Amino acid sequence: MKKLTIILFAMAAIISACNQDPDSTPVEYDDTPYILEYGTFPPPNSPVATMLTAQKIALGRMLFYEKKLSSNLTQACADCHRQEHAFTDTARFSVGAEGDLGGRQAMAIFNMAWHSNGFFWDGRAPELHDQATQPIQNPVEMNETIPSVVAKLSADQTYRDQFVRAFGDETITEPRLGEAMEQFMFTFISNDSKYDRFLAGSATLTASEERGRALFFAEYNEFFPNESGADCAHCHSTILFENDQYMNNGLDAEADFSDLGRFEETNNAADRAKFKVTSLRNIEMTRPYMHDGRFQTLEEVVDHYNDGIQQSSTLDPALNATTATGLMLDAQEKADLVAFLKTLTDQTYLNNPKFTSPF
Template sequence: MKKLIYILPLFFVLILSCAEENESTVIVEIDETPYVLEYGNLPEPDLPADNALTKQGVQLGRMLFYEKMLSKDNSQSCASCHNQSDGFSDTLQFSVGVEMKEGKRQAMSIFNMGWHSNEFFWDGRAELLRDQSLLPIEDPLEMNETIENVIDKLSGQPLYTDQFTRAFGSEEITAEKMSLAMEQFMLSIVSYDSKYDKYLAGELQLSESEERGRILFETEYNPFFPEMSGADCAHCHGGANFENDQYMNNGLDADADFADLGREEVTGDLSDKAKFKTPSLRNIALTPPYMHDGRFQTLEEVVEHYDLHIKQSTTLDPALVQVADNGGLNLSEQDKMDLVNFLKTLTDYTFLNNPEYSDPF
């Protein structure tokens, strides 16, 4: 009897602790809570109707974006070349892949992807962001891994099988689910809080130099009245995202010097020769070097190019043919400085430091 008195409480403690354990076991199931995209005063984004952003989908995409297992030797993630502190770009002229081979183009920045209505990459060879997201994995100059191996590696990890279940309702990992999740994460990266945005919202004023730069940027080039002529940058880098969803030749080279055929490689159309996607100029001060081949190190060099060094060629944009024909934009030293100062107002420190976009591991 004495023994039973000792044993009984022990028995209850055991039953209780079992019950507690059961209660704390997390049930992993799909969670379709929508991800609320914030975008300040930008216009409505163009989001894919068949891949609605959910909290769990964005979180999975973020894990994959920072996951080194996506590369052959587990040394490189998307973020190795798309660094948040560099505006999700790379400051090398040509990014270096896992085999230590250099790519042939400069890494592009990743933000405001829902405000692009054209395709992805400098030549637009990926129609949708989800198509784009799998290509770096198998690119021999980048991550050089097979999708099959990546799926094998991730399938062995409860961290991932659980997260795939939360995002898509089953733990099976497929290329399609990976691409949809990465698309969601990249769509969630938004930049809308630069000094320029605050100026637009009436929260602050630009300095005198920045304001002159803004006017030069937005005013058309006028070959007949140079004293009233602008730099016409907004002709191509226009709208809220400072781009135009087109492929253009901005006069980097003459025909004989085209080293990269750009858009022509995708369409086979000679009229697309050496045309490249007009990139957004948001956060541009953070993403040197510049142009598809990273040939310019500074914004001053870029402005110098548009001012005096546009090369004539068969596919040069007509607006720039006019500038080149007339001997350049005719900018003063002050004008050039003002343009660069305006470009610097497009830097968004909120986006650069947003913890939601950072490495989750």
């Protein structure tokens, strides 16, 4: 009997020592750094990426999954940004905490530390810590106020303790909320897709994926449209498959512009109907597509670029050049392009236990 008690006691001690739950660590300031592992990627653009701490990230993770950030305790960031969909929403327009509908499709979240030109479709948040507290206060999203969030979190001992570990005292402020969520989101790194393994020499592409890859990266030549590439990498470029710019990819003719995108932020006529060039990593998992979620499938997206580009004053010149004939992709080439896009799916990222709910 005595022996069993000792064994049980020893097991309990081991379990509590292994427990990653912030509750089990002492309630004192702890600035143990968190080193981002980004493999073959270039170093991140954001200086914040070198200043991460494990306790701020743990706090950001709690906040990301915290329904108290919404007015009626029904919605967390993670309800619109779902890990199995690369942290985006499958609804065309997300439903807010109070049932209201937003006007744009939610965006996927990964490799944020490499974005150096703003956040949201129109780039209205210059830095990720500015972005992170906006959904809380957006009436069609979480519809809450910062003072009310501070009151709710301050009433919770778990949060008071975690603010001490992360920041050194219990004070909850908007900048601290933003910083913690920014640090958590900076750890979302996706670079273990089949394509990454192919680049590293540990996976081979099928013949169709390989043809799709060639089309994706080859330039378009308007004098030989039938023989030239689809030039997707013109904009979805670098190892990140995005270019940190705002562009018009020909979704609408001038008269049909309804959302003016980047113009809403800059008031510059040259920015009318320009939107953030999103990354194509994990694109298979993030439908529907475009800022207004108008396309349900990758096949529809490829059809758009193949022969659906609409002309307007702000249409990107590279796409404008394709409008005379279209890309002239046949059915097989379209299927090849889609097959290549699917090699960008990263199961390691989609299932990474570090990004799941801490509750």
